Amino acid sequence: MSSDDFSIRVEGLSKRYEIYAHPADRLKQMILPRVQRAVRRPAHAWFSEFWALRDVSFEVRKGETVGIVGRNGSGKSTLLQMICGTLNPTLGKISVNGRIAALLELGAGFNPEFTGRENIRLSGLLYGLSEQELDARHDAILDFAEIGGFIDQPVKTYSSGMYVRLAFAVAINVSPDVLVVDEALSVGDEAFQRKCFARIDQIRASGATVLFVSHATGTVTSLCNRALLLDRGELLTEGSPKYVVSRYQKILYSPADKYQSIRERIKSAKETDAFLVEEKGPLRAMAAGIAGADEPDVLEEPAADDRIATKLVADKAAGNGCGKEAGGSFFEKGLVPKSTFRYDSHGALILDPHVETPGGRRVNILEAQREYVYAYRVRFDRTARDVRCGMLIKAVTGLELAGCITSWHGQSLRRVEAGSEVEVRFRFPCLFASGAYFLNAGVQGCVAGEDIYLDRWIDGAMFKVLHQPGRLATTTMDLGIKPEIRVATGVTVR
Amino acid sequence: MPTSAYRLADPLSPYLALTRHFALVMQMARRNVAGRYRGSFAGLFWSFFSPLLMLVIYTFVFGVIFKSRWNEQTTNHFQYAMVLFAGLNISTFFSECAQRATTLIVEHSNFVKRVVFPLETLTWSTIGSGLFHLFVSTIVLLAVLPFVMGYVPWTVIFFPIVVVCFLPFVAASVWLLASLGVYVRDLSQVVGIVTMALMFLAPILYPRTLIPVPYRALLYFNPLTIIAEASQNVLVFGRPPVWSHLAFYALASWLVAWLAFAWFEQTRKGFADVV
Numbered sequence: 001m002s003s004d005d006f007s008i009r010v011e012g013l014s015k016r017y018e019i020y021a022h023p024a025d026r027l028k029q030m031i032l033p034r035v036q037r038a039v040r041r042p043a044h045a046w047f048s049e050f051w052a053l054r055d056v057s058f059e060v061r062k063g064e065t066v067g068i069v070g071r072n073g074s075g076k077s078t079l080l081q082m083i084c085g086t087l088n089p090t091l092g093k094i095s096v097n098g099r100i101a102a103l104l105e106l107g108a109g110f111n112p113e114f115t116g117r118e119n120i121r122l123s124g125l126l127y128g129l130s131e132q133e134l135d136a137r138h139d140a141i142l143d144f145a146e147i148g149g150f151i152d153q154p155v156k157t158y159s160s161g162m163y164v165r166l167a168f169a170v171a172i173n174v175s176p177d178v179l180v181v182d183e184a185l186s187v188g189d190e191a192f193q194r195k196c197f198a199r200i201d202q203i204r205a206s207g208a209t210v211l212f213v214s215h216a217t218g219t220v221t222s223l224c225n226r227a228l229l230l231d232r233g234e235l236l237t238e239g240s241p242k243y244v245v246s247r248y249q250k251i252l253y254s255p256a257d258k259y260q261s262i263r264e265r266i267k268s269a270k271e272t273d274a275f276l277v278e279e280k281g282p283l284r285a286m287a288a289g290i291a292g293a294d295e296p297d298v299l300e301e302p303a304a305d306d307r308i309a310t311k312l313v314a315d316k317a318a319g320n321g322c323g324k325e326a327g328g329s330f331f332e333k334g335l336v337p338k339s340t341f342r343y344d345s346h347g348a349l350i351l352d353p354h355v356e357t358p359g360g361r362r363v364n365i366l367e368a369q370r371e372y373v374y375a376y377r378v379r380f381d382r383t384a385r386d387v388r389c390g391m392l393i394k395a396v397t398g399l400e401l402a403g404c405i406t407s408w409h410g411q412s413l414r415r416v417e418a419g420s421e422v423e424v425r426f427r428f429p430c431l432f433a434s435g436a437y438f439l440n441a442g443v444q445g446c447v448a449g450e451d452i453y454l455d456r457w458i459d460g461a462m463f464k465v466l467h468q469p470g471r472l473a474t475t476t477m478d479l480g481i482k483p484e485i486r487v488a489t490g491v492t493v494r
Numbered sequence: 495m496p497t498s499a500y501r502l503a504d505p506l507s508p509y510l511a512l513t514r515h516f517a518l519v520m521q522m523a524r525r526n527v528a529g530r531y532r533g534s535f536a537g538l539f540w541s542f543f544s545p546l547l548m549l550v551i552y553t554f555v556f557g558v559i560f561k562s563r564w565n566e567q568t569t570n571h572f573q574y575a576m577v578l579f580a581g582l583n584i585s586t587f588f589s590e591c592a593q594r595a596t597t598l599i600v601e602h603s604n605f606v607k608r609v610v611f612p613l614e615t616l617t618w619s620t621i622g623s624g625l626f627h628l629f630v631s632t633i634v635l636l637a638v639l640p641f642v643m644g645y646v647p648w649t650v651i652f653f654p655i656v657v658v659c660f661l662p663f664v665a666a667s668v669w670l671l672a673s674l675g676v677y678v679r680d681l682s683q684v685v686g687i688v689t690m691a692l693m694f695l696a697p698i699l700y701p702r703t704l705i706p707v708p709y710r711a712l713l714y715f716n717p718l719t720i721i722a723e724a725s726q727n728v729l730v731f732g733r734p735p736v737w738s739h740l741a742f743y744a745l746a747s748w749l750v751a752w753l754a755f756a757w758f759e760q761t762r763k764g765f766a767d768v769v
Contacts, residue, residue: 088766109609111529126609
């Protein structure tokens with residue numbers, strides 16, 4: 001990689017906020033210590049300090065989309081502000097390659113008394129556009145903002161949605177080399193959000209770099225190809241969005257007493273290499289990883305007593321005519337999730353989450369349109385009441401596709417004694433397109449009068465769906481949509 | 495952005511702040527002017543109407559009631575109001591800019607913290623909107639002069655030169671006050687008193703000759719004196735400015751602007767910490 005391939009480079013960045021009791025103290029701090037040093041007296045500090053960011057280093061390559069996650073007060077905004085140049089770093093260096101447009105505080109440069117048109121001009125100039133560039137983009141901005149006749153009204157009369165749409169339209173139409181987005185996408189209706197994402201995609205496709213901060217972890221996983229986790233001003237870990245988001249959630253839900261140890265563990269752990277193959281998109285990386293293991297290590301023969309499964313498939317075949325002889329699905333030992341993440345247990349342990357055929361044969365390479373069972377056992381160390389178990393199927397991007405729980409609160413297993421073991425089975429039709437899928441498992445219940453997660457696995461198991469030739473359904477799920485096409489008038493040749 | 499975007503050793507750096515961001519300065523100045531009257535019924539009409547009304551009031555009060563005369567030689571009672579107005583415009587221009595300067599940065603805290611903004615240009619846009627009002631007032635004066643005095647002096651053409659010599663000093667004050675105003679919030683109270691003192695202690699309400707000789711030289715420590723006198727000379731009396739005074743003033747004014755700009759650029763690092 002050549003040295004000017006980077007878009008943002010941050011080296012040893014630290015920010016100390018100096019908190020002054022009076023604004024005048026800031027002025028004293030600028031002048032008096034120099035005087036004191038000049039007369040060889042110890043310099044006095046007029047502020048109390050707060051380190052918002054400590055020794056953060058990372059590099060963003062051109063064209064990457066990088067997400068930053070972290071709890072409130074973890075230093076995300078400080079970092080972004082320094083990258084944009086509104087804040088000065090106390091220590092360290094930032095280099096940014098190219099024009100940077102920030103959606104930090106949308107409409108911050110707007111004057112409420114002025115019309116939308118005037119504000120477009122003003123904030124365009126703020127972004128460093130020339131008058132000519134502004135004229136050229138004016139129509140595109142108006143189109144994007146969808147404000148209609150209100151554009152000639154003062155922006156104070158705008159609804160908050162219109163206000164932000166206009167601000168967004170300006171920011172996103174300045175053709176930045178680096179786009180910094182901070183929580184800005186939670187505005188507008190879904191159609192507008194979709195448009196924003198499409199526009200960000202377009203900006204990305206044109207080779208720009210996007211830096212993205214959000215609490216919406218789903219957005220981070222689906223939009224970014226790398227993520228950083230900040231906590232208390234420190235860069236805890238970086239890696240694939242899925243990996244980082246799972247660590248973020250761990251931090252987020254950690255009890256106060258365990259927080260430090262969890263934090264240390266995340267900091268010292270490194271993501272396995274398989275997850276760092278992100279440039280072609282996680283899905284392809286995963287597929288490549290599987291294809292790389294040419295010969296499956298273990299290819300279990302169909303079990304002889306797989307009668308129930310055969311019967312089931314036969315039933316299905318009779319029903320909709322899509323069934324085949326069982327046995328197309330098999331187990332591949334190497335295919336285990338590398339992103340498995342276990343929450344701390346509270347009195348129960350989930351054991352061995354896996355997928356099997358209805359007959360009980362363990363599989364992880366599945367055929368579409370057949371039924372399978374997701375099963376796990378739960379061992380109870382403490383007596384629990386009101387026990388419910390749940391599952392969730394997710395796509396590689398982290399998108400949650402489908403979930404199920406064994407029962408609602410109140411209709412669940414009344415009481416499970418300590419030492420007992422519970423078996424949970426979720427039967428599901430494999431309605432997915434080819435690709436890899438991940439499974440969560442969770443047990444909720446009442447221990448010591450408190451209704452909590454007794455145990456919880458993220459990405460406890462995974463399966464891959466084989467490509468199905470002749471599949472008409474597009475994208476992820478096949479809901480059995482029946483296409484029909486005929487010539488209404490006229491003649492056509494087939 | 496830890497260091498200034500300008501080479502501060504360059505004595506022209508204060509003006510680079512203007513030329514580099516000229517479109518932005520103009521837009522902001524326009525916004526300042528329009529913003530004052532935005533939403534009002536008569537709009538921009540007020541910027542013409544209020545100086546005109548003031549001039550009429552001065553003329554009536556000092557010409558008709560007090561029957562004031564600027565000096566012994568003149569017999570025209572209304573001349574006093576004209577001379578007063580010519581000097582007062584300069585002082586008003588200055589105090590308007592200075593007063594705005596004290597809250598300039600705090601009012602635009604968005605520009606400090608949330609967007610990357612060339613803060614130094616706020617000075618020029620403040621001056622820009624001040625200049626607009628000075629221009630309008632001068633037009634009003636020139637429009638009334640023929641009725642009161644019977645002529646418009648040809649020396650009016652020197653007025654822009656007088657103003658240009660004044661500008662660096664005004665800019666210097668704005669940069670200095672804008673920066674200090676962030677750290678010392680009582681500044682706007684003080685500035686109100688100081689600008690009023692400067693007005694009363696300059697030959698604006700009275701001619702220099704009225705001051706006892708021992709104190710007369712002190713008058714020139716007031717930065718408004720030379721400009722106010724020059725303005726009275728070229729706009730009303732029909733005399734060219736005292737060129738040596740003006741040249742000296744221009745030099746000093748430019749020096750102060752250079753220093754104040756450097757001060758502003760040095761102290762702006764702390765704005766975000768306290769705004």
